[in-house]
Amino acid sequence: MDNLRQLANELEWSNYARTAYFATVVPGLEVRISHEVILITDPAVPMTDGNHAAMLRATPDRADALIERIIQHYRDIGQKPYVVVSPGCTPDDLSERLQMHGFSQYGDIEYWLTLKNPWYAEVLRAPGNVLVRQIGNDQVPVFCRVMSEAYQMPEDTLPVLEHAFGYINDLPGIHNYVAYLEGKPVGCISLFTYLGYSALGSGGVLPGARNAGVAFALVAHAYQDWKKEGSNVLVLQTVLPKLERMLRIGGCQRVFTRTHYILQ
Secondary structure: OHHHHHHHHHHHHHHHHHHHHHOOOOOOOEEEEOOOOEEEEOOOOOOHHHOEEEOOEOOOOOHHHHHHHHHHHHHHOOOOOEEEEOOOOEOOOHHHHHHHOOOEEOOOOEEEEEEOOOHHHHHOOOOOOEEEEEOOHHHHHHHHHHHHHHOOOOHHHHHHHHHHHHHHOOOOOEEEEEEEEOOEEEEEEEEEEEOOEEEEEEEEEOHHHOOOOHHHHHHHHHHHHHHHHOOOEEEEEEOOHHHHHHHHHOOEEEEEEEEEEEOO
16 A cells, blocks of 8 residues: 555656646646645636645544645635545545545546556557647647547537647647548647656547547557657546556556545
């Protein structure tokens, strides 16, 4: 458990260090870091991704007071309190304590994986009719539209995506890609590298193009750029069990899972 806790803390910290990096350019995004918890707030992103608490590490005698502080913090900014629990959190009964405070499990289990054996990524090839390009700022709306439609997000989330990606697209270590099938934008993915850690995210393919090799083309392109970045770790996250299984078949290893809790 100690090794798992240490690894979860390491990978989660790389994730939130990157978020703090984004906060240097994204107006309104705030990352509060203490030895007990990380608090993410973003008034422009009225979703749990932009407003949640993570990496709770309290002693048993301080855990309940910390939970109350988190509740008050998010209520003060008009957001529902939302907490992400991983093996890196303490105390061990944190999930039970959250439920005693009125939290309930929310959404799907989140799988965190790392690339361990790159053999599959090395042989991936893009079909001849699929072209992957890294986007410039003028193509951010295209990227966000593809992501929104791939994930079947509500229409009002599109400005939220454009707000976030419009500010971070030019940052060093940030690669956002769009895949084109016969000239039409049909897929997207992001590669984020910061302080020696890289992560693949924001991946999606439009329903009508999901059997055309678009996902393979996106991953193959991002993988080659990751090798150029020189980072030692490539992290992948998903809430889809089927995709998690495919990633493991493709050379990834599940490291841990995270569970989400919300106070309605």
